[in-house]
Amino acid sequence: MAVLTITSLTADLLSAALDLDRQCFGGLWTLDGYQRELDSPNSDLLIFLASPSPSSSPSAHPLIVGLGCSWSIVDEAHITLVGIYPQYQRQGLGQAMLIALLQAAQIRGLKRSTLEVRASNQSAIDLYNKFGFQEAGRRRRYYQDTGEDALVLWRSGLQSPSFPSTLTTWHQETSDRLTAHDWQLTFDQEYFRSLLAYRLEDALVAPLLPEA
Secondary structure, three states: OEEEEEEEOOHHHHHHHHHHHHHHHOOOOOHHHHHHHHHOOOEEEEEEEEEOOOOOOOOOOOOEEEEEEEEEEOOEEEEEEEEEOHHHOOOOHHHHHHHHHHHHHHHHOOOEEEEEEEOOOHHHHHHHHHOOOEEEEEEEEEEOOOOEEEEEEEEEOOOOOOHHHHHHHHHHHHHHHHHHOOEEEEEOHHHHHHHHHHOOOOOOOOOOOOOO
16 A cells, blocks of 8 residues: 655645656646745645555556645635646546645635636546535636636635534544555645644644544
């Protein structure tokens, strides 16, 4: 079973992040773009860092198998990227990354989250709906490569009294799914604790997700 750690991207892993970007998004962001995210205190740029189990070959998984990014804007979390290597999709990694980004937003004191998704990407829309996102608008011809519309989705209630327990339930369900696909999910506790320095206001903070 491979260990999968959710942590922040660091400069030494930028080349691996660029490779994943090319695989998932066709080269959406440049090296300078990722560096700007690393330098911004308002950006959560998270990755799945895969460590093979002792019984696996050293090259059993890429160093980074997924990434996600969210910007803190006033009291909102704008999720800009969620990408998983194609061969590891449909195993629960996408929803684990979404949960981690919502966890980070909740710790920061943000009240709601928003994102854009291609109108034709029904599987992603279904995932976001599952986690409480609702359609709030449409941006016509938003995607330049195809001219396709983007749906604007919103999820409120990140500071509601019930949201911490909701996060815990989602985490457990997702961990069980990942285990079924031979992943052991862990979290970089220090990174999530560091976000407390960027709290926008006093708010109920969800318990940090367990390390395993």
